[in-house]
Amino acid sequence: MNNKTIIEALKKDIALLYMRHGRKLNKEEIDLIEYLAGKANYQLERKWYDEYQAFPMDDGGMGSILLVADHLPKQERFFKAQIADCILHDVDNVAIIISLNIDQNDFLFELDIWKVDYSPVKKISRLEAF
Amino acid sequence: MLRRILWEELWDFVLEPTDDDGGILEMDDEPPRSISDAGIKDLLRLQYGIVNVMDVQNLEKSQRNKIIKELCDQGAGFRQLARITGISYGIIQRVVTDQSPLIYENLKNVIDNRAYDGIVTVDGYQLQYSIYRIRKDLYNIGRIHELK
Numbered sequence: 001m002n003n004k005t006i007i008e009a010l011k012k013d014i015a016l017l018y019m020r021h022g023r024k025l026n027k028e029e030i031d032l033i034e035y036l037a038g039k040a041n042y043q044l045e046r047k048w049y050d051e052y053q054a055f056p057m058d059d060g061g062m063g064s065i066l067l068v069a070d071h072l073p074k075q076e077r078f079f080k081a082q083i084a085d086c087i088l089h090d091v092d093n094v095a096i097i098i099s100l101n102i103d104q105n106d107f108l109f110e111l112d113i114w115k116v117d118y119s120p121v122k123k124i125s126r127l128e129a130f
Numbered sequence: 131m132l133r134r135i136l137w138e139e140l141w142d143f144v145l146e147p148t149d150d151d152g153g154i155l156e157m158d159d160e161p162p163r164s165i166s167d168a169g170i171k172d173l174l175r176l177q178y179g180i181v182n183v184m185d186v187q188n189l190e191k192s193q194r195n196k197i198i199k200e201l202c203d204q205g206a207g208f209r210q211l212a213r214i215t216g217i218s219y220g221i222i223q224r225v226v227t228d229q230s231p232l233i234y235e236n237l238k239n240v241i242d243n244r245a246y247d248g249i250v251t252v253d254g255y256q257l258q259y260s261i262y263r264i265r266k267d268l269y270n271i272g273r274i275h276e277l278k
Contacts, residue, residue: 058177058179079276079277079278080278082258082275095243095262097245097260097272097273099273101275104278114262114273116262116264116270117270118272
């Protein structure tokens with residue numbers, strides 16, 4: 001293996017390791033979720049984001065996250081529905097479709113970020129522009 | 131006796147390759163393989179964190195199918211995958227080939243700058259998917275979720 005291959009392999013290993021650990025949601029993610037929840041008339045508690053952790057998904061760098069809160073029932077969770085979506089653009093002008101998904105108990109489940117050419121997201125255009 | 135077997139099981143049985151071809155000529159509809167066994171194992175480990183290739187057959191079906199398709203896109207052969215993962219040849223073939231025409235039919239419904247949402251059944255599982263037109267004659271499929 002050459003150096004580039006090794007570095008790419010290490011980056012993927014680190015991404016996988018990171019994927020297993022939750023973190024707080026960042027400002028952009030909170031804004032996106034609140035925007036989409038509002039669009040769907042989905043009620044969010046005040047400071048809802050303090051209860052949730054974000055688990056980055058292995059989506060090739062597009063930025064999708066799994067949403068997990070401590071108060072959720074301890075059971076297998078699965079996708080129930082996509083409640084709202086919007087289309088923004090990356091700086092390279094490729095469309096990014098962002099969806100908010102809920103689980104079988106109607107709790108926040110995923111912020112699904114799909115850059116339609118499957119390349120990693122560089123910087124999403126600001127929500128205010130739309 | 132055959133009437134007592136589910137159609138899917140019969141299909142798998144007929145398509146299951148034998149260890150020894152016994153000199154029987156066989157029509158092969160799979161593309162020539164272009165990735166080694168080691169390459170498949172590396173892909174599984176690096177991309178999906180799967181160290182034991184046999185674990186693929188125990189994954190949740192939509193995830194398993196996604197991985198099968200990805201490996202075939204990377205050049206894995208159907209028989210090669212069946213041998214390495216223990217998943218039957220018939221399942222691999224169906225996952226990769228059978229549902230595409232149903233999805234292609236929906237391309238005409240795709241509107242520019244909007245995702246078209248559809249539902250397709252794979253292996254008895256309902257999958258929701260979206261198609262987006264990137265440019266003329268170039269589409270991508272994403273947002274794939276199993277519906278329960």
